Structures are given as C-alpha cells and as structure tokens.
Amino acid sequence: MQKYALPPYKIKMVEPISLIGKDERVKRLKEAGYNPFRLRSEDVYIDLLTDSGTGAMSHFQWAALMQGDESYAGSRSYYRLEKVVKDITGYNYILPAHQGRGAEQVVIPELVVHDNMCFISNIHFDTTRAHVEIAGARAIDCVIPECFEISKYHPFKGNFDLKKLEQIILEKEAKNIAGIIMTITNNSAGGQPVSMENMRAVNVIAKKYGITLLIDGARYAENSFFIKKREAGYENKTIREIAKEVFDLADIFLMSAKKDGLVNIGGIIAIKDNFELFQKCQTNIVPKEGFPTYGGLAGRDMDALAVGLQEALEESYLAYRIDEVRYLGDLLREAGIPIQYPTGGHAVFVDCGEIAPHIPFDQFPAQAVSNALYIEGGIRPVEIGSLLLGRDPDTRKNIKADKEFMRLTIPRRTYTMEHLRYVAECLISVYKNRKDLKGLEFTYESPILRHFTAEFKPVE
Numbered sequence: 001m002q003k004y005a006l007p008p009y010k011i012k013m014v015e016p017i018s019l020i021g022k023d024e025r026v027k028r029l030k031e032a033g034y035n036p037f038r039l040r041s042e043d044v045y046i047d048l049l050t051d052s053g054t055g056a057m058s059h060f061q062w063a064a065l066m067q068g069d070e071s072y073a074g075s076r077s078y079y080r081l082e083k084v085v086k087d088i089t090g091y092n093y094i095l096p097a098h099q100g101r102g103a104e105q106v107v108i109p110e111l112v113v114h115d116n117m118c119f120i121s122n123i124h125f126d127t128t129r130a131h132v133e134i135a136g137a138r139a140i141d142c143v144i145p146e147c148f149e150i151s152k153y154h155p156f157k158g159n160f161d162l163k164k165l166e167q168i169i170l171e172k173e174a175k176n177i178a179g180i181i182m183t184i185t186n187n188s189a190g191g192q193p194v195s196m197e198n199m200r201a202v203n204v205i206a207k208k209y210g211i212t213l214l215i216d217g218a219r220y221a222e223n224s225f226f227i228k229k230r231e232a233g234y235e236n237k238t239i240r241e242i243a244k245e246v247f248d249l250a251d252i253f254l255m256s257a258k259k260d261g262l263v264n265i266g267g268i269i270a271i272k273d274n275f276e277l278f279q280k281c282q283t284n285i286v287p288k289e290g291f292p293t294y295g296g297l298a299g300r301d302m303d304a305l306a307v308g309l310q311e312a313l314e315e316s317y318l319a320y321r322i323d324e325v326r327y328l329g330d331l332l333r334e335a336g337i338p339i340q341y342p343t344g345g346h347a348v349f350v351d352c353g354e355i356a357p358h359i360p361f362d363q364f365p366a367q368a369v370s371n372a373l374y375i376e377g378g379i380r381p382v383e384i385g386s387l388l389l390g391r392d393p394d395t396r397k398n399i400k401a402d403k404e405f406m407r408l409t410i411p412r413r414t415y416t417m418e419h420l421r422y423v424a425e426c427l428i429s430v431y432k433n434r435k436d437l438k439g440l441e442f443t444y445e446s447p448i449l450r451h452f453t454a455e456f457k458p459v460e
C-alpha cells in the first residue's frame with residue numbers, strides 16, 4: 001500500500017521554469033517592495049500564491065476548446081455546460097460568470113431586500129464578504145472553535161457552530177438574514193471541510209427559519225472527497241453521489257470554477273428552483289457579466305469547464321490532489337513547523353505567529369516568513385494574516401488576525417511531489433534560522449485591499 005496516492009496522469013506538455021540566483025532574488029524582492037504579490041512570475045520558481053486558475057487542463061479539455069461556439073446568444077457551448085451543471089447539481093437554472101466574484105456580484109444584491117440584513121457563513125471568503133458589504137449587508141462568521149486549535153485533529157474544521165448559528169438568527173431575527181453561506185471547503189481556515197452531518201443540520205435550521213441556503217462551492221469536489229474519507233456511511237458512495245447529496249441541501253450554488261472546475265477562468269451560478277430569483281439574476285447579469293448564455297466567458301471557456309467539472313469529480317484525481325497537500329504538510333510537521341492540522345484541500349497553512357513570535361502582528365510575521373521563503377528558494381506563498389485583514393474602518397488601527405498564516409497553495413495537476421519536497425526543504429531551512437527574521441513596515445499602503453499593492457521595508 002502506498003503511503004501517498006499515485007498521480008493518475010502523466011505529463012504531455014511542459015512549461016519551463018527556472019530558479020534565478022539568490023542575489024537576483026534579493027534584488028527582485030526589494031524592487032517588489034518586499035511584497036510577493038508585486039513579483040513578476042518569471043522571477044518565481046514555484047508559485048504557491050493561489051490554486052485559483054493556476055491548474056493544468058487535460059488533453060480532453062484542450063480538445064474541447066476547439067469546439068467552442070462563439071455565438072453571442074444561445075451557444076452550443078452554453079448548453080453543453082448547462083447540461084453538465086444540471087447533472088451534477090440537480091438544479092434547474094444555470095448562468096455562467098467570468099469567475100467566482102462575478103457570480104457573487106450578480107446574486108448577492110438580489111438577496112438583500114431591505115436595510116440591516118446580514119449573511120452568516122462558516123467563514124466568508126474575502127470577495128464574498130466584500131459583495132455582502134457592497135450590497136449594504138453585514139457578514140457574520142460562525143465556524144466551530146476547533147478551527148483555530150491548529151495542532152489538534154478534527155476531521156471537519158470547516159463546520160458551522162450550530163448553536164451559535166441559531167443564536168445569531170434569533171438575535172438578528174430571521175427576516176434580517178439574507179442567507180446562510182456554506183463555504184466548502186472553508187478556504188480561509190485552511191481549506192477545511194464541512195461534514196454532511198453539519199450541512200444537514202444547517203439545512204434543518206435554514207428551513208426552520210425560512211432562510212435561503214447558499215453553497216460557496218469553489219472546492220466542493222474536494223469537500224466531497226473528505227466526506228467520503230472521513231465520515232461514516234459515505235465510504236462506498238461515489239464523489240458525484242456525495243456532491244449531489246450536498247446540493248440537495250441548498251438553494252443556490254455559487255462557484256469559482258477556477259478551482260474545482262479545473263479551468264483558468266470561469267464561474268457558475270446555479271439556482272435550484274426559485275424561478276423569480278433566476279429571472280432577477282438573468283437581468284442583473286447582463287450589465288455586470290454579459291448575456292445570460294455566456295456571462296463573461298468565451299464559448300471555448302465554457303466547453304473546457306464542462307469537461308473540467310467532470311474530471312474534478314474523479315476519485316483517483318482527488319486522492320492524489322489531496323495527498324500532495326498532505327505530503328507537504330507531513331514533511332513540515334515532521335520538522336516541527338506549526339501548521340493547520342490536518343491539512344485541508346488546497347493548501348498548507350503555516351502558523352507564522354508561532355515561528356516568529358518576536359515580530360509584532362503589525363509588522364506582519366507571515367509576510368516576513370513568505371519573503372524569507374522567496375529568498376531561500378524562489379517560492380512564492382501568500383500571507384493570510386493581519387496584513388490581509390487591514391485596518392478598522394473607524395479607528396484606522398491595524399486589526400489583529402486570529403492566526404498569522406502563510407498559505408502554501410497547491411495548484412491542481414501542476415507540481416510534482418519532487419517540487420513539494422523542495423518547498424519543504426526550503427521552509428525547514430528558513431525555520432532553522434527563524435531568529436533572524438525581521439518585521440516589515442509600510443513605505444506605501446493603499447486605503448483598502450492593501451495587501452495586493454503595499455510596499456515595505458524591513459524593520460532594522
């Protein structure tokens with residue numbers, strides 16, 4: 001029995017990458033204002049910034065691109081995508097969008113029907129939160145506390161805190177809840193899965209109070225795989241059957257298809273049976289994304305997506321995918337590096353608050369470790385901590401994150417275990433020299449979404 005699953009594909013096309021010299025990396029990082037977001041990808045050897053739109057397509061998908069029907073309205077490509085999404089979800093109404101946030105900007109405002117409304121999620125992803133706030137509502141997170149006990153095993157750290165969920169509904173009153181959003185997997189806490197049992201309980205609560213239930217399902221296939229592996233009663237079901245059972249529980253499915261759609265661009269809106277809402281979204285999508293049968297995508301994009309959605313439900317693909325993440329996590333843990341454990345679906349989250357306790361939160365320990373990893377090995381991670389959180393809009397003070405995470409995000413079907421072993425070796429070397437890490441102070445900071453463009457200098 002293999003310790004880690006084997007890859008169910010071989011390599012047919014390669015994209016050369018190269019590691020520039022260490023002096024060069026030091027120079028490039030300085031030019032980038034000590035912010036990996038500002039690096040050029042040609043100066044990066046292994047890019048672990050995101051798993052979004054960075055994966056490799058299969059030869060079936062490349063072949064499907066050639067079938068793209070570039071008609072403005074009613075293209076064959078749309079109908080092929082519609083059929084696949086209907087088959088997977090069982091939902092009636094399907095609209096494409098250019099990516100996840102495109103889907104959000106079409107649907108979320110339609111659910112905010114009066115003032116003082118809020119959404120409740122296990123944890124809202126950043127863009128989801130932004131669209132909730134732009135629509136004039138508030139975003140409340142409601143994940144189980146075990147989510148933040150990073151070294152303690154829990155099979156479903158993405159679960160809703162059910163007691164708290166009901167308390168919030170009673171406190172705010174059901175009429176003021178615009179929707180409950182199940183983020184599967186729960187990206188912001190380490191791609192942590194949500195169990196079927198928990199989703200079923202959320203569904204019962206939503207029904208009891210008449211609240212719309214949404215799935216933010218960028219990584220729904222990975223979540224389904226975890227259910228199969230970790231939840232009793234699902235071991236003999238197919239990933240597709242499990243996913244269908246999940247969709248049966250909700251009313252709306254929003255998807256950034258750049259993850260489990262296995263494409264470089266794309267998004268999906270699927271509505272189970274609310275025809276009135278579908279009509280509103282159909283109207284809303286035109287000025288925002290495009291005509292309802294293309295929604296910001298080329299016909300060829302929709303064809304690649306129709307194939308990718310099906311490939312992402314193959315168990316052999318998911319087994320290797322999830323094991324790549326687990327493999328990297330195991331190597332780091334064996335070296336004593338603190339990570340969110342167990343590893344989730346798409347990334348290893350490293351606790352840099354613990355690695356560099358001498359760096360105050362507002363000098364961004366996870367950004368310091370990320371920069372050191374770039375210098376060490378040309379690897380680009382991303383900070384998910386106090387830098388990302390930003391400032392309190394009223395006091396302008398830096399908000400302190402629960403955890404100063406560095407996310408090592410693994411693109412799909414892109415890197416081999418060999419690449420990941422190298423990543424682990426480089427991070428272990430940074431970890432050994434952790435006392436030398438220095439905090440960062442701003443030389444430029446934009447008023448919102450500062451992490452993308454900020455520039456720093458090391459604190460001496």
Ligand code: F0G
Binds near residue numbers: 100187256
């Ligand atoms: N929802 C979740 C759970 C996500 O992780 C993302 C994107 C989105 C929605 C928005 O989708 O990027 O296609 O517009 N996550 C990426 C990431 C950007 O790096 O985690 P999008």
